[in-house]
Structures are given as C-alpha cells and as structure tokens.
Amino acid sequence: MSLNIRIVLIQTWHPGNIGAAARAMKNMGLDQLVLVNPVDFPSDEAYNRAGKATDVLDNARIVGSLAEAIGDCNLVIGTSARERSIKLPGFTAEECGREAVQRQQQSPVAIVFGRERMGLHNDDIQQCHAQVNIDANPEYPVLNLSQAVQLICYEVFKAVSDKHAREGSTDAYPLHQDLNRFYEHLETTLEDIDFLNPDHPGQTLDHLRSLFRRAQPTSKELRLLRGVLSAAQKAAGKEDN
Amino acid sequence: MSLNIRIVLIQTWHPGNIGAAARAMKNMGLDQLVLVNPVDFPSDEAYNRAGKATDVLDNARIVGSLAEAIGDCNLVIGTSARERSIKLPGFTAEECGREAVQRQQQSPVAIVFGRERMGLHNDDIQQCHAQVNIDANPEYPVLNLSQAVQLICYEVFKAVSDKHAREGSTDAYPLHQDLNRFYEHLETTLEDIDFLNPDHPGQTLDHLRSLFRRAQPTSKELRLLRGVLSAAQKAAGKEDN
Structure with missing residues (x-):
C-alpha cells in the first residue's frame, strides 16, 4: 500500500x-x-x-x-x-x-x-x-x-x-461532488413532486442530508437512488435532469 | 457533559x-x-x-x-x-x-x-x-x-x-412494525412511479432496505420519508396510502 x-x-x-x-x-x-x-x-x-x-x-x-x-x-x-x-x-x-x-x-x-x-x-x-x-x-x-x-x-x-x-464486494464510495449532485437532484425532485416549496424550503433538506450522510451510500447505491429520483420526476410530468 | x-x-x-x-x-x-x-x-x-x-x-x-x-x-x-x-x-x-x-x-x-x-x-x-x-x-x-x-x-x-x-432531538427510534410499514410504502411508491415492475422486482428493494438500515432513521425522519413517498404518489396521480 x-x-x-x-x-x-x-x-x-x-x-x-x-x-x-x-x-x-x-x-x-x-x-x-x-x-x-x-x-x-x-x-x-x-x-x-x-x-x-x-x-x-x-x-x-x-x-x-x-x-x-x-x-x-x-x-x-x-x-x-x-x-x-x-x-x-x-x-x-x-x-x-x-x-x-x-x-x-x-x-x-x-x-x-x-x-x-x-x-x-x-x-x-x-x-x-x-x-x-x-x-x-x-x-x-x-x-x-x-x-x-x-x-x-x-x-x-x-x-x-x-x-x-x-x-x-466491488463497491466503492462516491466522490464528494457526486454526493453533492445527488443532493441537488434530491432538492429538484422534491420541488417537482410539490413536497418542497422553493420559497420556504425549511430544514427538510438538512434532515435528509444528515440521514444519507449516516447511511454512507456506495456509488452503486447512489446510482440507484438517482434512478428513483428520475422516475419520480418523470411520473410527476417533469423532465429528468 | x-x-x-x-x-x-x-x-x-x-x-x-x-x-x-x-x-x-x-x-x-x-x-x-x-x-x-x-x-x-x-x-x-x-x-x-x-x-x-x-x-x-x-x-x-x-x-x-x-x-x-x-x-x-x-x-x-x-x-x-x-x-x-x-x-x-x-x-x-x-x-x-x-x-x-x-x-x-x-x-x-x-x-x-x-x-x-x-x-x-x-x-x-x-x-x-x-x-x-x-x-x-x-x-x-x-x-x-x-x-x-x-x-x-x-x-x-x-x-x-x-x-x-x-x-x-427527543427523537426515538421507530418500532420494527413502523419500519416494515415504511418499506411497504416504499415498494408501492416505486411501483406507482414505474421504477419497479411488480412482476420482476429484482433486488432493488433489498438494496434500499440495507441502505436505510445503515442510516437507522429516527421516528421523525421516518415520517419525513413517508411524506416524500406520499408526495411522489400524488404527483404520479396515484392515491396516497
């Protein structure tokens, strides 16, 4: 090493x-x-x-x-x-x-x-x-x-x-920037499904971020989560980002 | 302390x-x-x-x-x-x-x-x-x-x-049955947004379950996550459960 x-x-x-x-x-x-x-x-x-x-x-x-x-x-x-x-x-x-x-x-x-x-x-x-x-x-x-x-x-x-x-188990951790992109995608999706009001976001995102930080998703899991977000956006009639 | x-x-x-x-x-x-x-x-x-x-x-x-x-x-x-x-x-x-x-x-x-x-x-x-x-x-x-x-x-x-x-945060851990209800809600939602094919679910749910198990969500966080699921269902035009 x-x-x-x-x-x-x-x-x-x-x-x-x-x-x-x-x-x-x-x-x-x-x-x-x-x-x-x-x-x-x-x-x-x-x-x-x-x-x-x-x-x-x-x-x-x-x-x-x-x-x-x-x-x-x-x-x-x-x-x-x-x-x-x-x-x-x-x-x-x-x-x-x-x-x-x-x-x-x-x-x-x-x-x-x-x-x-x-x-x-x-x-x-x-x-x-x-x-x-x-x-x-x-x-x-x-x-x-x-x-x-x-x-x-x-x-x-x-x-x-x-x-x-x-x-x-062939699974690596994502880079910090990939995590940040995931959090951005999460925020957009929550807005798209009308869960989050962009004008009054409150602490919802902080709570979710702290949850995912504890979970320490692997790269593979992060791709899975982003797939879920994209599907939710699509179902809401919003375009995937 | x-x-x-x-x-x-x-x-x-x-x-x-x-x-x-x-x-x-x-x-x-x-x-x-x-x-x-x-x-x-x-x-x-x-x-x-x-x-x-x-x-x-x-x-x-x-x-x-x-x-x-x-x-x-x-x-x-x-x-x-x-x-x-x-x-x-x-x-x-x-x-x-x-x-x-x-x-x-x-x-x-x-x-x-x-x-x-x-x-x-x-x-x-x-x-x-x-x-x-x-x-x-x-x-x-x-x-x-x-x-x-x-x-x-x-x-x-x-x-x-x-x-x-x-x-x-005076925040307790959810009971086992509450966690199970969350996983059921997650499964239904993933089907509602067409992320999961009920006939061929594959291992997606297992992966997500293992992620959330690591995060050990509190009761409050679990309510937040269920709120997100309900919003996604609603955005997909499906009824809340």
Missing part, C-alpha cells in the same frame, strides 16, 4: 511536532511529508520524536511556499478548528479520510496543517478546495499539531481498510 | 507524554486522569505539553498500583498493540468508544495505557475485562502513548456526539 496522500505542515515552530507527525503518519501507512518553511528542521528533536519513522523525515520535502507544496494536487484539504469567512466545502475527519483515499487514486491529494498557534492564514485557505474540522470539546477544541495529524491519518487508514473490505 | 471515564497511565516514563495525554483528553471532553507510579511527575515538561489542560494535571490522581486505580470500575479496557496469550474480548477503537460511553452511565469505566516501551504486562492485562487494539500499519503499529490516548478519546467523543444527536 502506498497512498498518494501528502501531509503538508506550514511553518512548524516545534521540531518535536514534525517528528511526532512523521511517526503518526507512518503508524497509519502514510509516508509523504512536505514542510513549508519549517522554523527548525532538520533537528535532533524531530528525529528523537519520530520513533521508527526517521525514513519519513529523511524523505521529507522542504519547500518555500504552500503553492509549491500542492502545485500538482487536484484535491487540497485544509485543517482548521475555526469557522472561516471563506466558505469551503466542509468535511468531518471521517469524511476527509474517505475523500482523500478515494481521490488519491487519480492524482495527488494534500492535507494541509497550519502553524501551531495561528493555524492556516486566509491566503492558505484560499488555496484549498475543502476544509476539515476535527470535532472536539467546544471549551478547548485546539489540538496539538501532531495529534491533529494523528487523527486525520487514522481516518485515512480506516478509510483504506474499509475500502479494502468493500472492494471485496 | 462530564463523563465517568478515566484514563489510566501506568508508569509513564516521559512526563511530556503525560502532559500531551492531558491535553488530548480535555480536547475530547475527558478530565479524569489517573497515574500509576509515574516516573517523573509533577514536572515542568508535563505542564508545558498540556496546553490549556493544566487543570487535568492538577486534578490527576497518583496511585501506587493498577488495582488501586480501577478498584471501583465495572469495565476496565486495556490498550495493546500486540496480541496476547490472555484472550480477552477485543474492541476496535470505535467499539471501545461506544462501549465506554454506554457503560459509564452505570459505573466508572477505566481505559488503561501501558508503559512507553513495554505496554501492559500480563498481570496488568489480567485485571482488564476487555482489550482495545488500534488498527495501524502492520509494519509500524506502535503509536506514541499520547497519540494512542488521543485516538481513544476521539472515539469516545464521537460516541458521545452520536448519542446526543440521537437523544437530544
């Missing part, structure tokens, strides 16, 4: 966090570490904290800008504990793991972690396609950097294991 | 790991830390690594034996990366989170972490009722102690959120 997922750490202050992140990555089967302007690296402390993941540090790529770190990636996910003014599609850690594993089959995926105290700046976020928020205690939601890396890598590892288990 | 779940660390060598564990706990809403014979505690390094979780360290209980740490617990789960000769019921991290959250409602639950290099000894394991294994890269499965604490506490937090989401 070699995953085309890179962990990008921006301007890390404590070299210990870099070492701990490398170990967390290797524990979960990831090996591509990119450091954007690390404050103190290479350093003994990073190596001390890396355990048996010194190879991840040896092979770490050091670059001068986030743009350089992610230039060849088609999916860049920024991690953030805070709400942002820039609205990006938001993932839970679990969704981030699944999406990254799915998308790295086509092209490199980057998961980007900000500075220890400041997180990602707005101009970093602007280079991301999606954002992941790790659910945590609202009274103290800020995780140590290497712990955040650990949780995200863990969800990646779980997604890989889950995928292998499912591929036994 | 105050959970009756304690994190027990046995003979921790590095005080930094104790501090990092305290932060990981607080980030995930846990606050009961018990230290069995810590090698170096209290220490500045523990406090340096604890971030804003110094209260967890201040309130940590220090004891001389594992027995003392867990005497009042009805569920004691030991963490271990290795297979053991003593066979205990085994949890994944996710199952551990759910089980701990469920069981702490009755009496205290302990999750026990061993020494940095040695893990739990056999006589520690003998005092546990179950074992949790964190799935990891088989080539390097040994996580840093505080990272293991982070992952377990994260799964506890997820189990709590999931439980609240289900209970907080």
Whole structure:
C-alpha cells in the first residue's frame, strides 16, 4: 500500500511536532511529508520524536511556499478548528479520510496543517478546495499539531481498510461532488413532486442530508437512488435532469 | 457533559507524554486522569505539553498500583498493540468508544495505557475485562502513548456526539412494525412511479432496505420519508396510502 496522500505542515515552530507527525503518519501507512518553511528542521528533536519513522523525515520535502507544496494536487484539504469567512466545502475527519483515499487514486491529494498557534492564514485557505474540522470539546477544541495529524491519518487508514473490505464486494464510495449532485437532484425532485416549496424550503433538506450522510451510500447505491429520483420526476410530468 | 471515564497511565516514563495525554483528553471532553507510579511527575515538561489542560494535571490522581486505580470500575479496557496469550474480548477503537460511553452511565469505566516501551504486562492485562487494539500499519503499529490516548478519546467523543444527536432531538427510534410499514410504502411508491415492475422486482428493494438500515432513521425522519413517498404518489396521480 502506498497512498498518494501528502501531509503538508506550514511553518512548524516545534521540531518535536514534525517528528511526532512523521511517526503518526507512518503508524497509519502514510509516508509523504512536505514542510513549508519549517522554523527548525532538520533537528535532533524531530528525529528523537519520530520513533521508527526517521525514513519519513529523511524523505521529507522542504519547500518555500504552500503553492509549491500542492502545485500538482487536484484535491487540497485544509485543517482548521475555526469557522472561516471563506466558505469551503466542509468535511468531518471521517469524511476527509474517505475523500482523500478515494481521490488519491487519480492524482495527488494534500492535507494541509497550519502553524501551531495561528493555524492556516486566509491566503492558505484560499488555496484549498475543502476544509476539515476535527470535532472536539467546544471549551478547548485546539489540538496539538501532531495529534491533529494523528487523527486525520487514522481516518485515512480506516478509510483504506474499509475500502479494502468493500472492494471485496466491488463497491466503492462516491466522490464528494457526486454526493453533492445527488443532493441537488434530491432538492429538484422534491420541488417537482410539490413536497418542497422553493420559497420556504425549511430544514427538510438538512434532515435528509444528515440521514444519507449516516447511511454512507456506495456509488452503486447512489446510482440507484438517482434512478428513483428520475422516475419520480418523470411520473410527476417533469423532465429528468 | 462530564463523563465517568478515566484514563489510566501506568508508569509513564516521559512526563511530556503525560502532559500531551492531558491535553488530548480535555480536547475530547475527558478530565479524569489517573497515574500509576509515574516516573517523573509533577514536572515542568508535563505542564508545558498540556496546553490549556493544566487543570487535568492538577486534578490527576497518583496511585501506587493498577488495582488501586480501577478498584471501583465495572469495565476496565486495556490498550495493546500486540496480541496476547490472555484472550480477552477485543474492541476496535470505535467499539471501545461506544462501549465506554454506554457503560459509564452505570459505573466508572477505566481505559488503561501501558508503559512507553513495554505496554501492559500480563498481570496488568489480567485485571482488564476487555482489550482495545488500534488498527495501524502492520509494519509500524506502535503509536506514541499520547497519540494512542488521543485516538481513544476521539472515539469516545464521537460516541458521545452520536448519542446526543440521537437523544437530544427527543427523537426515538421507530418500532420494527413502523419500519416494515415504511418499506411497504416504499415498494408501492416505486411501483406507482414505474421504477419497479411488480412482476420482476429484482433486488432493488433489498438494496434500499440495507441502505436505510445503515442510516437507522429516527421516528421523525421516518415520517419525513413517508411524506416524500406520499408526495411522489400524488404527483404520479396515484392515491396516497
């Protein structure tokens, strides 16, 4: 298993966090570490904290800008504990793991972690396609950097294991964009069958979205659901979309 | 939210790991830390690594034996990366989170972490009722102690959120017979909109049933889904059932 997922750490202050992140990555089967302007690296402390993941540090790529770190990636996910003014599609850690594993089959995926105290700046976020928020205690939601890396890598590892288990059954998960298209199709259909008033949609769609999110439909199931929606539109005398 | 779940660390060598564990706990809403014979505690390094979780360290209980740490617990789960000769019921991290959250409602639950290099000894394991294994890269499965604490506490937090989401909305689960009525309604509707041929239904309904089974709709969500079905029937010019 070699995953085309890179962990990008921006301007890390404590070299210990870099070492701990490398170990967390290797524990979960990831090996591509990119450091954007690390404050103190290479350093003994990073190596001390890396355990048996010194190879991840040896092979770490050091670059001068986030743009350089992610230039060849088609999916860049920024991690953030805070709400942002820039609205990006938001993932839970679990969704981030699944999406990254799915998308790295086509092209490199980057998961980007900000500075220890400041997180990602707005101009970093602007280079991301999606954002992941790790659910945590609202009274103290800020995780140590290497712990955040650990949780995200863990969800990646779980997604890989889950995928292998499912591929036994030849059925993959849909991409985020396919899910979004399904939700759009759902909304149109509910309007077409007069269940939803476009002027007063209320929370109906949110409730349905949360239901389907829990169900985690596979690609095959999603096609089935969209077939049902198209049939309902047709029966209502509306044209299929 | 105050959970009756304690994190027990046995003979921790590095005080930094104790501090990092305290932060990981607080980030995930846990606050009961018990230290069995810590090698170096209290220490500045523990406090340096604890971030804003110094209260967890201040309130940590220090004891001389594992027995003392867990005497009042009805569920004691030991963490271990290795297979053991003593066979205990085994949890994944996710199952551990759910089980701990469920069981702490009755009496205290302990999750026990061993020494940095040695893990739990056999006589520690003998005092546990179950074992949790964190799935990891088989080539390097040994996580840093505080990272293991982070992952377990994260799964506890997820189990709590999931439980609240289900209970907080005062929303109960439907009875088996209500689910069956929904599946019948679904079948009729799929026929009404010409998605399903009653003479050759194929496996469509089985697939949809398995999807909804995974989603575990609440009673409220089930009413919403039945509303959608009725609207589709009406739009198809068929009578509501």
